Amino acid sequence: MRPVKIIAVIISFCISFLLNAQEEKNQVKRVEWRGYIKDLQTASFVNSADSLTSLHLLHNRINFKFGLSEKFSGRVEIRNRVFYGDQLELVNDITHTIARYDGLFDLSKLWVNEKTLVVHSLIDRILLQYSTDKWDIKAGRQRINWGIHTIWNPNDIFNAYNFLDFDYEERPGTDAIRIQHYGKNNTSVELAYKPGKRNAETIAAVLYKFNKKNYDIQLLGGVYQQDILIGTGWAGSLEKAGFKGELSYFHPRKNWTDSSGSFCFSLMADQTFKKDWYISIAALFTSNPVAAGFSNGTILTSDLSAKQLFPYRYAFYTGLLKVFSPACSMNISLIYSPEKNSLILFPSWTWNLAKDFDLDFTAQSFFAKESRRYKTGGTTLFLRGKWSF
Amino acid sequence: MLMKRHCIIPFFLIFIVHPSTVQDAREIVKKADDRAKGETSIALITIQTIRPNWSREMTVKSWTKGNDFAMVLVTAPVKEKGVVYLKRKKEVWNWIPAVERNIKLPPSMMSQSWMGTDFTNDDLVKEASIVEDYQHLVTGDTVISGRNCYKIEMLPKPGAAVVWGKILMMVDKKDYLILHAEYYDEDKKLINTLLAGDIKLLGGKLLPGRLEMIPAEKKGNKTVLIYTSLEFDTPIADNFFTTQNMPKVK
Numbered sequence: 001m002r003p004v005k006i007i008a009v010i011i012s013f014c015i016s017f018l019l020n021a022q023e024e025k026n027q028v029k030r031v032e033w034r035g036y037i038k039d040l041q042t043a044s045f046v047n048s049a050d051s052l053t054s055l056h057l058l059h060n061r062i063n064f065k066f067g068l069s070e071k072f073s074g075r076v077e078i079r080n081r082v083f084y085g086d087q088l089e090l091v092n093d094i095t096h097t098i099a100r101y102d103g104l105f106d107l108s109k110l111w112v113n114e115k116t117l118v119v120h121s122l123i124d125r126i127l128l129q130y131s132t133d134k135w136d137i138k139a140g141r142q143r144i145n146w147g148i149h150t151i152w153n154p155n156d157i158f159n160a161y162n163f164l165d166f167d168y169e170e171r172p173g174t175d176a177i178r179i180q181h182y183g184k185n186n187t188s189v190e191l192a193y194k195p196g197k198r199n200a201e202t203i204a205a206v207l208y209k210f211n212k213k214n215y216d217i218q219l220l221g222g223v224y225q226q227d228i229l230i231g232t233g234w235a236g237s238l239e240k241a242g243f244k245g246e247l248s249y250f251h252p253r254k255n256w257t258d259s260s261g262s263f264c265f266s267l268m269a270d271q272t273f274k275k276d277w278y279i280s281i282a283a284l285f286t287s288n289p290v291a292a293g294f295s296n297g298t299i300l301t302s303d304l305s306a307k308q309l310f311p312y313r314y315a316f317y318t319g320l321l322k323v324f325s326p327a328c329s330m331n332i333s334l335i336y337s338p339e340k341n342s343l344i345l346f347p348s349w350t351w352n353l354a355k356d357f358d359l360d361f362t363a364q365s366f367f368a369k370e371s372r373r374y375k376t377g378g379t380t381l382f383l384r385g386k387w388s389f
Numbered sequence: 390m391l392m393k394r395h396c397i398i399p400f401f402l403i404f405i406v407h408p409s410t411v412q413d414a415r416e417i418v419k420k421a422d423d424r425a426k427g428e429t430s431i432a433l434i435t436i437q438t439i440r441p442n443w444s445r446e447m448t449v450k451s452w453t454k455g456n457d458f459a460m461v462l463v464t465a466p467v468k469e470k471g472v473v474y475l476k477r478k479k480e481v482w483n484w485i486p487a488v489e490r491n492i493k494l495p496p497s498m499m500s501q502s503w504m505g506t507d508f509t510n511d512d513l514v515k516e517a518s519i520v521e522d523y524q525h526l527v528t529g530d531t532v533i534s535g536r537n538c539y540k541i542e543m544l545p546k547p548g549a550a551v552v553w554g555k556i557l558m559m560v561d562k563k564d565y566l567i568l569h570a571e572y573y574d575e576d577k578k579l580i581n582t583l584l585a586g587d588i589k590l591l592g593g594k595l596l597p598g599r600l601e602m603i604p605a606e607k608k609g610n611k612t613v614l615i616y617t618s619l620e621f622d623t624p625i626a627d628n629f630f631t632t633q634n635m636p637k638v639k
Binding site for chain 2: 034036131133136143145147148150161169170171180182184186188211214216235236237239240241242244270271272273325326327352355356358386388389
């Protein structure tokens with residue numbers, strides 16, 4: 001759909017909204033809000049405690065939801081962060097990383113930018129939604145999540161998720177228009193359009209979802225920046241285990257016949273066992289990986305996309321979760337790539353200390369073979385408290 | 390990491406809404422069963438998990454239609470508010486609002502216990518077939534909370550794939566309410582006791598508003614369900630129970 005048409009659609013909805021509003025003016029407009037405050041203490045070191053650096057992050061999120069009428073609603077979500085600690089001085093251009101936002105509109109503010117203190121606010125959701133039984137139309141900054149796989153999502157073309165970045169689970173929003181239409185038997189078709197600042201940044205795609213023989217299946221296709229994309233994903237089961245996969249193929253728009261495409265493919269199986277054990281295994285294949293590896297933490301901040309979910313061609317994941325009680329659980333994740341025998345160890349413990357207060361301890365350790373020696377690429381420890389309201 | 394905390398609630402609740410599938414002398418069983426079921430149900434439920442050192446409370450809203458469809462929305466605590474579970478026949482999905490995505494849960498979730506509570510999921514899934522899978526026998530009478538009850542012993546039929554070795558059930562003679570149930574393992578050792586109380590009008594029927602599951606071996610542990618409201622037979626379209634509807638239910 002062309003932008004002009006989309007604008008026409010939005011205008012027509014606005015008109016219908018105004019007409020509806022006349023009928024519904026007696027209804028009370030409702031505003032709901034909620035949020036959390038998180039305190040994340042981070043300590044990083046490479047080999048010895050001498051190299052220890054720390055970063056503190058006080059992080060607040062407030063989500064507002066506005067019920068405008070029966071069919072129209074809006075959402076605004078704000079993220080405020082206060083950083084302090086010696087990593088601010090040590091890491092080059094960290095402010096740029098913190099304040100960076102690839103949206104059409106700059107809805108952020110860097111309040112303080114000192115060597116030891118950075119304060120930043122960002123509106124990462126601001127959207128208007130029109131909803132009926134059969135339609136959902138959302139315009140604005142939003143999360144368009146087409147992923148199925150729990151770890152790696154080649155189908156998540158609008159906003160790829162990095163599972164190591166556990167402290168920003170909401171992910172940045174995408175400035176886009178999303179139109180969803182629901183059919184019978186749990187089927188749906190949707191179109192999403194994310195205009196880029198430049199043509200080469202535009203993403204526009206169609207997604208069709210259906211369910212057959214207890215499998216959720218999705219097919220997608222469209223324009224992904226400088227490529228044409230087609231993809232598929234599924235979620236079903238093999239005996240008692242869950243079985244999921246995603247595949248995306250990207251072919252350059254220019255020089256169509258002379259160029260070769262690349263693809264990204266992920267698979268996973270998961271199963272629960274007695275006494276609240278849960279195990280998942282996954283694999284990712286990236287046909288054209290960027291050669292650059294990762295050192296401690298860089299994978300967290302590097303450019304991650306549906307096309308490039310991991311720096312290496314092959315990646316394998318094993319996750320083990322044990323729930324001791326509703327108030328305490330342990331999770332150990334291991335990611336391995338044969339490239340340089342790279343290994344990421346990612347354990348975490350979670351405690352629910354009070355009704356609305358959680359504490360978790362997480363570590364991320366990176367190991368790889370370099371110059372014939374197997375070395376640690378660094379370890380980061382995270383201690384996080386979260387109060388939800 | 391995201392999905393695990395409540396994985397089992399849907400089954401759990403299906404059981405809760407139809408707590409009385411078990412029974413007699415089949416007729417008694419069936420009557421009690423029919424009583425607690427409607428064509429559809431909409432319920433507000435508080436779930437308390439009680440342990441010697443701590444307790445947690447959660448509130449949910451659930452919608453069911455027959456045995457095939459169920460939707461469960463967590464309404465409290467605030468951290469999990471908006472989390473939704475959907476069951477369609479044998480498939481289960483989990484909507485996580487914070488990441489705005491739906492995760493399909495593996496079938497093995499069905500044979501797992503609901504974490505930390507005293508309900509095991511195996512019971513719950515198979516509960517639905519208890520009428521078929523057990524032989525029922527009225528073994529006597531008893532009185533519970535001033536109500537005359539049938540005492541019914543249930544033993545698994547040969548070859549039936551059931552968890553329990555024996556179930557003892559007390560069913561109110563007048564209103565066909567299951568007021569008390571004891572679950573035994575294959576060695577006839579008591580594992581769990583279910584107590585029903587606070588009998589009141591719910592959804593136009595006299596039903597227990599409070600259910601407690603108490604494990605025999607763990608002192609000070611129990612799980613309590615309190616029905617704040619219950620409605621039966623409100624028409625709900627099949628397409629209410631779709632993955633697309635999960636983010637919208639309220």
